[in-house]
Amino acid sequence: MIEVTSVSMRYGAFQALDDVSFTARPGRVTGFLGPNGAGKSTTMRVVVGLTPPTAGYATVGGRRYADLPNPGREVGVLLDASAQHAGRTGREVLTIAQRTLGVPAGRVEAMLDLVSLTRAEAGRRVRNYSLGMRQRLGIATALIGDPSVLILDEPANGLDPAGIRWMRDLLRDYADRGGTVLLSSHLLHEIEVVADDLVVIGHGRIIAQGAKEELLAAAGTLVRTPEVATLAQALADAGLVAHACGPDALRVEGDPRHVGLVALTAGVPLEELRPAEGAGLEEMFLELTSDSQRDTTPEGAAA
Numbered sequence: 001m002i003e004v005t006s007v008s009m010r011y012g013a014f015q016a017l018d019d020v021s022f023t024a025r026p027g028r029v030t031g032f033l034g035p036n037g038a039g040k041s042t043t044m045r046v047v048v049g050l051t052p053p054t055a056g057y058a059t060v061g062g063r064r065y066a067d068l069p070n071p072g073r074e075v076g077v078l079l080d081a082s083a084q085h086a087g088r089t090g091r092e093v094l095t096i097a098q099r100t101l102g103v104p105a106g107r108v109e110a111m112l113d114l115v116s117l118t119r120a121e122a123g124r125r126v127r128n129y130s131l132g133m134r135q136r137l138g139i140a141t142a143l144i145g146d147p148s149v150l151i152l153d154e155p156a157n158g159l160d161p162a163g164i165r166w167m168r169d170l171l172r173d174y175a176d177r178g179g180t181v182l183l184s185s186h187l188l189h190e191i192e193v194v195a196d197d198l199v200v201i202g203h204g205r206i207i208a209q210g211a212k213e214e215l216l217a218a219a220g221t222l223v224r225t226p227e228v229a230t231l232a233q234a235l236a237d238a239g240l241v242a243h244a245c246g247p248d249a250l251r252v253e254g255d256p257r258h259v260g261l262v263a264l265t266a267g268v269p270l271e272e273l274r275p276a277e278g279a280g281l282e283e284m285f286l287e288l289t290s291d292s293q294r295d296t297t298p299e300g301a302a303a
């Protein structure tokens with residue numbers, strides 16, 4: 001369990017985190033989403049004690065990270081895969097972690113197998129690793145102490161599609177065995193597939209959090225029509241809020257039946273009518289963070 005409680009962080013006059021609170025629970029993958037500079041990395045650094053917050057606190061398993069007697073046995077952390085010692089081989093990196101944590105020597109080979117780094121690759125220096133290989137090594141290092149909590153900042157960066165699939169299965173399996181996973185990513189579709197819970201952050205503030213299904217269900221109805229302006233007007237007249245979603249579609253804050261009836265009454269032909277959840281997390285994410293995007297999309301409410 002990770003608990004972040006009213007954490008604020010200032011860098012000089014800049015407020016990077018503003019009263020951030022959320023919980024990542026055992027047995028669940030918690031996806032931590034937000035545009036660039038939203039505060040994901042800063043939050044994770046606070047959780048693992050690398051950045052002291054200006055206010056608030058974070059605990060892992062009920063204790064602050066600094067108070068954990070052997071943190072690597074309880075929390076596996078991967079914040080920056082490219083920060084590994086470039087001059088060491090992958091096997092050396094893992095062996096140092098294995099000895100530092102006091103786990104059996106066999107864990108090194110077990111972790112290499114787990115992350116599919118071959119013996120030849122493990123013998124190469126990290127400076128010659130691709131980003132994807134570094135991510136795999138970083139995951140191996142995070143898991144070598146057999147922790148019950150995993151904190152991963154953008155772990156899918158640099159992974160090929162098979163690698164992303166592998167990562168997804170690994171995290172799912174880890175959570176299914178009772179582990180707590182906090183995972184940040186820009187790869188919204190990837191998060192959508194793997195996460196059970198979502199925490200969305202923008203400009204250092206939590207914008208939304210909860211079970212993925214609940215957040216997606218709140219996404220409303222997606223409706224596609226060649227007469228988008230007419231439908232938007234009819235929906236507004238019926239008191240329904242609609243948002244433009246591409247040139248010929250709207251996302252409506254209402255259920256499909258209601259939207260369909262409004263369209264029928266207005267005589268507007270429909271090409272598509274369905275719960276917006278299928279439209280995916282990306283739309284919800286863009287919607288939730290439209291105030292905090294650095295490049296705001298010309299979305300414009302239709303009604």
Ligand SMILES: Nc1ncnc2c1ncn2[C@@H]1O[C@H](COP(=O)(O)OP(=O)(O)OP(=O)(O)O)[C@@H](O)[C@H]1O
Binds near residue numbers: 011036037038040043
């Ligand atoms: N050491 C620092 N000094 C000053 N500002 C900082 C420092 N570290 C981070 N920031 C600022 O805090 C904000 C949050 O940064 P952070 O790295 O947490 O965002 P992020 O959500 O992880 O972004 P990204 O997705 O781009 O990695 C940014 O505006 C960043 O410039």
